[in-house]
Amino acid sequence: MTDAPMTAPASTATAGEVLSRYLTEQAGRFLRALPQAVGEAGARPGAVPSVNAPGGTAGTGELLRTVRRIGGAVHTFGALFEPGWAEEFRAELRWLLTLLAQEPAYARRSARLLAALDTLSATGSAGETGGPGMLAGHQGAPKARALLDRQLTLARTRAHSTVLQELRSARLHALADRMTLLVGEAPLLAAAAGTAGEVLLPQAARAVDALSVAVQALPLRRAATAYQGDALHRLAATGAQVPAQGRAAAPGAPESADNALAADDAPWHRVRVLLKRARYAGEVSGRTDPELDELDLVLDRHQEAADAAVTAATAARTPRITPATAYVLGVVHADQRLEVEAARYAFGSRWPSLSLAPDGWEGPPAPRTA
Amino acid sequence: MTDAPMTAPASTATAGEVLSRYLTEQAGRFLRALPQAVGEAGARPGAVPSVNAPGGTAGTGELLRTVRRIGGAVHTFGALFEPGWAEEFRAELRWLLTLLAQEPAYARRSARLLAALDTLSATGSAGETGGPGMLAGHQGAPKARALLDRQLTLARTRAHSTVLQELRSARLHALADRMTLLVGEAPLLAAAAGTAGEVLLPQAARAVDALSVAVQALPLRRAATAYQGDALHRLAATGAQVPAQGRAAAPGAPESADNALAADDAPWHRVRVLLKRARYAGEVSGRTDPELDELDLVLDRHQEAADAAVTAATAARTPRITPATAYVLGVVHADQRLEVEAARYAFGSRWPSLSLAPDGWEGPPAPRTA
Numbered sequence: 001m002t003d004a005p006m007t008a009p010a011s012t013a014t015a016g017e018v019l020s021r022y023l024t025e026q027a028g029r030f031l032r033a034l035p036q037a038v039g040e041a042g043a044r045p046g047a048v049p050s051v052n053a054p055g056g057t058a059g060t061g062e063l064l065r066t067v068r069r070i071g072g073a074v075h076t077f078g079a080l081f082e083p084g085w086a087e088e089f090r091a092e093l094r095w096l097l098t099l100l101a102q103e104p105a106y107a108r109r110s111a112r113l114l115a116a117l118d119t120l121s122a123t124g125s126a127g128e129t130g131g132p133g134m135l136a137g138h139q140g141a142p143k144a145r146a147l148l149d150r151q152l153t154l155a156r157t158r159a160h161s162t163v164l165q166e167l168r169s170a171r172l173h174a175l176a177d178r179m180t181l182l183v184g185e186a187p188l189l190a191a192a193a194g195t196a197g198e199v200l201l202p203q204a205a206r207a208v209d210a211l212s213v214a215v216q217a218l219p220l221r222r223a224a225t226a227y228q229g230d231a232l233h234r235l236a237a238t239g240a241q242v243p244a245q246g247r248a249a250a251p252g253a254p255e256s257a258d259n260a261l262a263a264d265d266a267p268w269h270r271v272r273v274l275l276k277r278a279r280y281a282g283e284v285s286g287r288t289d290p291e292l293d294e295l296d297l298v299l300d301r302h303q304e305a306a307d308a309a310v311t312a313a314t315a316a317r318t319p320r321i322t323p324a325t326a327y328v329l330g331v332v333h334a335d336q337r338l339e340v341e342a343a344r345y346a347f348g349s350r351w352p353s354l355s356l357a358p359d360g361w362e363g364p365p366a367p368r369t370a
Numbered sequence: 371m372t373d374a375p376m377t378a379p380a381s382t383a384t385a386g387e388v389l390s391r392y393l394t395e396q397a398g399r400f401l402r403a404l405p406q407a408v409g410e411a412g413a414r415p416g417a418v419p420s421v422n423a424p425g426g427t428a429g430t431g432e433l434l435r436t437v438r439r440i441g442g443a444v445h446t447f448g449a450l451f452e453p454g455w456a457e458e459f460r461a462e463l464r465w466l467l468t469l470l471a472q473e474p475a476y477a478r479r480s481a482r483l484l485a486a487l488d489t490l491s492a493t494g495s496a497g498e499t500g501g502p503g504m505l506a507g508h509q510g511a512p513k514a515r516a517l518l519d520r521q522l523t524l525a526r527t528r529a530h531s532t533v534l535q536e537l538r539s540a541r542l543h544a545l546a547d548r549m550t551l552l553v554g555e556a557p558l559l560a561a562a563a564g565t566a567g568e569v570l571l572p573q574a575a576r577a578v579d580a581l582s583v584a585v586q587a588l589p590l591r592r593a594a595t596a597y598q599g600d601a602l603h604r605l606a607a608t609g610a611q612v613p614a615q616g617r618a619a620a621p622g623a624p625e626s627a628d629n630a631l632a633a634d635d636a637p638w639h640r641v642r643v644l645l646k647r648a649r650y651a652g653e654v655s656g657r658t659d660p661e662l663d664e665l666d667l668v669l670d671r672h673q674e675a676a677d678a679a680v681t682a683a684t685a686a687r688t689p690r691i692t693p694a695t696a697y698v699l700g701v702v703h704a705d706q707r708l709e710v711e712a713a714r715y716a717f718g719s720r721w722p723s724l725s726l727a728p729d730g731w732e733g734p735p736a737p738r739t740a
Binding site for chain 2: 226227316321322323324325326327328329330331332333334335338339341342345346
């Protein structure tokens, strides 16, 4: 670990000052967004939200952004906090993240799947209706669309009701109180009195290390070669357990299926979590990396496509659907798995050119076990 | 047009000598392969061929290779032949090509689709059976496999019977007689007395021109960017008529569906035909280009995947199949369309680096209408 001076915050600032400033800002944002989110949720009681913003409604989106950042900072710089406090706080943040992420995730998934279906059937209307190159279920596309729409709307409505209920819960009020206390008063240990460069940088570097190690375990060279068909051909493999953070259950699937993902996808989802942590660690020290932000979006897309593929596969198991509907759902599933593969390709093409060692940070880490 | 000397055949040879030598060699090969092909076909009366070679059985494969080359040479250097003879001869060669190409095409398509299905279901057996990431029709994969196998075996058996019948026909005997006459005695015009460099090169260059012009009309820049989703999203568009040369009907589809392909695919199939002609024109003048050969294989793969996708879509319209079977056929269709896209990507990535102007040939042609 190097002890080069930090550039963005004044190099004379202590780690505690830098960290407190960051947490104060994020907690302040959280507290301002909370009443807005409650108002938004209440304004559409039990119904499908009218606002289709990709990140959810404005208030909820801001809550999600701040919760992710505060959780990331408390994780990465965990050595500077009172351990019991940090552990409890992170657990509550994870709870809120999972709670709030579901509804916007369903909204995005719905938009993604219905758009895919519309693309498939729109071109069809221009063609001949009898040719063998036709989508066999030309009549299946509207039915598949209606089925997915119905299932996702139901899932979204359920998620909305849960949010509405929990936003008034004692648990949320307790978390809001913690946030209020966090403004200017993070419970820091004596170690935080060191300079930001000496104390924060090595810990931020460790977050980058963890990311690099996880990425090295990915089949990156293979992913960077287009059309290996990996994402599609592995579509039958499942069973891996991944952290539930920020993930939503497939509609119609039993609760236990929440974490059941293609085993192949799990390491990519893990990298997504670590990449976000590395991003937020950079933000604490005033460093942002547009390339890292872009890769984060690529992995968000990876996850959303993987989840959408699961939804299509689950919908195909609905009893009493027609073969034409099932056929279209098969095409949609494969289409989403292709998007998974495309995201891996985008990641694999960009990652190697990414420099994770800005001035004052240590060089690329040597491989070691995670 | 340049009149630089040809290198491979002695530059003093006339165009007629060079062309006759090429046609004599190919016709000789045809005549040697013919009894072998007849014997092979008769040895497996009405049954599925035991030999699964990608190019069909040895004799049939050789017949196809020589018929393509002779037809290509007569087309490209058409100005040197008696027009009536050339036109009639090419029509008979096209007939034989279509006749012979079907059975091996079904064999390859069967191998391609069943292999894709086996990949999909093999990985499935290792996974958990209940997860939503599962191929919804885990039970659908064996049924889809059996359905495709049955339909393609039937189509192949029918194609075989037709070949068996036509190999004994007067039409084939007449074509064999033409081939015998072709050995050393191609009916050339006076123009063929010019030197090979002066006469053949400009005509071979025109074949390359035609290819370049057709390739320029392809969405090549888009194809060279991976994961544009073009091949998949266009899967519903049909109706384009393409030359039937070497193409086989989808099993179970009406005769008229033979030429019904995704409109999007037609220009690519056209480029495949032109690329083969350019290859064979090069061979006449003793010039082979390994890169062109490779691109030819890429476009063969493009066509086979497009045909396989049609077969999967057609099978999904079989009455009384289960939704699980239809779902798997949808995945298989999309998988084959992904292979179509992958072939376009491979072509789009390699074409620009291809030099089509070897020593003594004219430079890259200016665009003009085909």
